[in-house]
Amino acid sequence: MLEINKFKISDWILLVILLLFLTDLSIIFNIPILRPALSFLFFTFIPGILILQILRLNKIDLLKKIVLGVGLSISFLMIIGIILNTLYPILTMPLSLNPVLITLNIFIILLSATAHQHNSKTLNFKDIINYKSSLKGKLLSPIFFPFLFPLLTVLGTYLMNISQNNILLLIMLLSIPLYLIAVIYNRDRIHPVTYPLALWLIGLSILLMYGLTSYHITGIDVHLEYYCFQLTQLTSHWDLNAFYNAFNACLSITILPQIYQVLSGLNGEYVFKLFMAIIGSVTPLIIYSVARRYLDRKYAFLGALLFIFQLFFINLLGAVRQEIATVFFFLTVLLVFEFEMNKWTRKLLIILFLFATLISHYSTAYVAFILVLPILLWPFFDKLIRERRLQFTNFDVILISLVIIMIWYVLVAKVQFASGAQAVTQTIQTTAGGVGQSALISTRGAYVLGVLGVVLKSLPNTVSVIANDLIFATILVGLLGIMRKFRYYHEKFKMQFLIGIGISIVLMVLFVVLPYISIAYDAVRLFFQLIIFLAPVFVIGGIVIARVIKKPKWDVYILLILLLFLFSCSTYLQYSLLGVPYSPDFENNSIVRQETFIYNSELVSAQWLNQNRIDNLTIYSDENAVPRFSTAYGTHVGNFSINSTLFEWNKTIDHGYIYLGYVNVNNHEVIEVGNDINRMSIVPYSYLFTGKSRVYDNGGSQIWW
Numbered sequence: 008m009l010e011i012n013k014f015k016i017s018d019w020i021l022l023v024i025l026l027l028f029l030t031d032l033s034i035i036f037n038i039p040i041l042r043p044a045l046s047f048l049f050f051t052f053i054p055g056i057l058i059l060q061i062l063r064l065n066k067i068d069l070l071k072k073i074v075l076g077v078g079l080s081i082s083f084l085m086i087i088g089i090i091l092n093t094l095y096p097i098l099t100m101p102l103s104l105n106p107v108l109i110t111l112n113i114f115i116i117l118l119s120a121t122a123h124q125h126n127s128k129t130l131n132f133k134d135i136i137n138y139k140s141s142l143k144g145k146l147l148s149p150i151f152f153p154f155l156f157p158l159l160t161v162l163g164t165y166l167m168n169i170s171q172n173n174i175l176l177l178i179m180l181l182s183i184p185l186y187l188i189a190v191i192y193n194r195d196r197i198h199p200v201t202y203p204l205a206l207w208l209i210g211l212s213i214l215l216m217y218g219l220t221s222y223h224i225t226g227i228d229v230h231l232e233y234y235c236f237q238l239t240q241l242t243s244h245w246d247l248n249a250f251y252n253a254f255n256a257c258l259s260i261t262i263l264p265q266i267y268q269v270l271s272g273l274n275g276e277y278v279f280k281l282f283m284a285i286i287g288s289v290t291p292l293i294i295y296s297v298a299r300r301y302l303d304r305k306y307a308f309l310g311a312l313l314f315i316f317q318l319f320f321i322n323l324l325g326a327v328r329q330e331i332a333t334v335f336f337f338l339t340v341l342l343v344f345e346f347e348m349n350k351w352t353r354k355l356l357i358i359l360f361l362f363a364t365l366i367s368h369y370s371t372a373y374v375a376f377i378l379v380l381p382i383l384l385w386p387f388f389d390k391l392i393r394e395r396r397l398q399f400t401n402f403d404v405i406l407i408s409l410v411i412i413m414i415w416y417v418l419v420a421k422v423q424f425a426s427g428a429q430a431v432t433q434t435i436q437t438t439a440g441g442v443g444q445s446a447l448i449s450t451r452g453a454y455v456l457g458v459l460g461v462v463l464k465s466l467p468n469t470v471s472v473i474a475n476d477l478i479f480a481t482i483l484v485g486l487l488g489i490m491r492k493f494r495y496y497h498e499k500f501k502m503q504f505l506i507g508i509g510i511s512i513v514l515m516v517l518f519v520v521l522p523y524i525s526i527a528y529d530a531v532r533l534f535f536q537l538i539i540f541l542a543p544v545f546v547i548g549g550i551v552i553a554r555v556i557k558k559p560k561w562d563v564y565i566l567l568i569l570l571l572f573l574f575s576c577s578t579y580l581q582y583s584l585l586g587v588p589y590s591p592d593f594e595n596n597s598i599v600r601q602e603t604f605i606y607n608s609e610l611v612s613a614q615w616l617n618q619n620r621i622d623n624l625t626i627y628s629d630e631n632a633v634p635r636f637s638t639a640y641g642t643h644v645g646n647f648s649i650n651s652t653l654f655e656w657n658k659t660i661d662h663g664y665i666y667l668g669y670v671n672v673n674n675h676e677v678i679e680v681g682n683d684i685n686r687m688s689i690v691p692y693s694y695l696f697t698g699k700s701r702v703y704d705n706g707g708s709q710i711w712w
Contacts, residue, residue: 226325608707
């Protein structure tokens with residue numbers, strides 16, 4: 008029997024090659040289940056692990072090795088995709104299966120050989136794992152129990168989709184708070200692996216709950232993201248000019264899902280719904296790793312839960328480009344504070360992940376550079392102030408990153424640069440009192456003032472506002488606590504992390520003060536991105552509150568109560584408890600579900616219209632129908648004129664088709680989507696159908712002409 012301490016690097020490399028061979032066979036022979044499972048798992052983990060071994064980062068702890076491995080693997084796939092894409096038209100379909108699979112095999116073999124050469128005398132299998140911890144005296148049930156969450160989610164969404172029965176989803180959602188209470192209560196007997204494992208499985212369950220609702224993609228941005236992917240899929244070649252839009256310049260929704268799709272053979276929608284959910288579930292682990300550097304495990308755990316319980320995280324699969332960019336940005340932050348790592352390796356990885364953030368999502372990249380640049384510059388100013396000498400510590404990283412940014416925006420993604428420049432210009436104009444300022448200030452309320460408790464629309468909404476306000480208040484208390492004991496926290500956190508906290512607070516203030524910023528880039532998205540710095544501040548706030556009330560041992564319970572309150576609101580459980588159906592995931596008659604859930608009958612109707620309509624006639628509908636057409640028509644959607652404001656316009660049309668979806672036909676209602684989702688009876692609009700005939704009806708959708 009092979010002993011683990013005799014399992015050398017050569018055995019590990021042979022295992023990698025064997026796994027590659029098995030993955031190739033599953034792809035070539037299109038073996039069900041094995042092909043999507045092996046192709047995703049292998050190419051999402053193994054390339055990154057090999058790169059870490061080449062860089063001799065074998066001594067970093069297992070959790071950091073996992074998250075860095077995933078980030079490196081994804082960036083590896085995107086860079087391989089860019090390289091192949093540049094070979095067009097030498098390769099007419101550079102992102103099709105054969106070029107992708109052959110190229111990946113070549114690079115995996117090269118990485119394996121290089122890893123073997125760099126580690127042949129120093130590495131054994133225990134170094135690859137690098138995790139030592141005894142289970143003696145620790146509870147085992149908290150380790151295994153959270154595996155039920157994703158299982159309940161998969162079964163629950165299936166049951167909800169076919170029979171509108173939400174019992175399993177409710178059991179899953181109610182089990183999470185009970186599990187967290189048990190973990191915190193028994194924290195002295197909890198094994199260290201419980202915390203990251205629980206974070207991963209809870210995060211994965213929540214993402215799958217959103218992603219697997221409906222058999223089609225759901226959300227707002229994701230439909231345009233999926234359209235961009237389909238353009239790449241159509242020709243197996245990414246071409247920005249095919250749809251000159253900032254979305255189409257994001258490689259996270261074009262090249263990356265294309266590679267996953269050709270390797271796995273999965274329907275493209277499930278690449279977005281399933282694969283991206285698994286990748287997104289890594290982000291809380293990065294938050295935990297960063298917080299763990301400064302806080303005890305239980306506090307880092309609670310800080311990461313603040314991230315998971317954000318509404319934007321729950322809806323993360325509705326904005327895939329930001330999800331992928333957030334993974335890269337968080338990894339950049341992780342590396343910025345990894346001072347024990349070899350400085351050249353650290354700099355190389357920071358540049359790589361900043362580049363990966365840049366090509367994944369433009370807005371996330373802007374915020375990332377605003378946050379990271381001052382932190383990288385701090386050693387220069389510190390030496391200048393303290394010792395009055397120049398030391399250009401991180402200038403190479405900054406200059407190389409700026410060059411990469413300039414090349415990307417000038418030579419490739421000019422449309423993204425134009426979008427950012429427009430936001431800056433509009434911000435300056437509105438700040439100076441330009442045209443439309445009052446209108447923008449009014450519109451801003453939906454994004455910012457509601458969070459601050461100014462806009463209260465209903466009792467459940469008020470409860471949600473209170474929950475979010477308590478979170479912000481706790482962060483404010485934490486900030487005051489840091490300022491009061493600045494010397495202590497300066498020693499504990501170091502100045503670079505405090506700079507990150509300070510910039511995060513300033514950015515949040517600017518989003519409240521400057522009207523246009525909160526419209527151009529939602530404040531909720533910004534706060535989501537800043538949690539990597541603000542999560543420890545939230546924890547400190549809970550600790551300070553406990554000390555103020557003379558109950559210092561209650562700090563974890565105070566934080567947990569706040570988090571569970573937030574969880575109930577972010578999942579819309581408080582709406583359900585108060586008798587107002589609102590959740591798109593477990594309330595069949597909720598207005599949000601009716602707006603996002605796509606029925607097959609709606610797609611069949613749209614496809615019938617595609618085949619039978621008269622050219623040049625406009626299709627009229629409510630705003631609910633637009634994502635149905637983009638899903639049904641795919642890359643042909645641009646060839647059709649769709650007017651989604653028929654009922655808002657409220658005027659009779661002489662020529663054109665009227666498309667009615669499931670909600671219109673079965674609930675006799677019209678959906679209006681703006682800052683809020685409004686549902687109105689269709690009866691007052693019955694005169695719009697006078698003189699028209701119903702030319703198609705499948706029971707779930709109708710077409711009138």
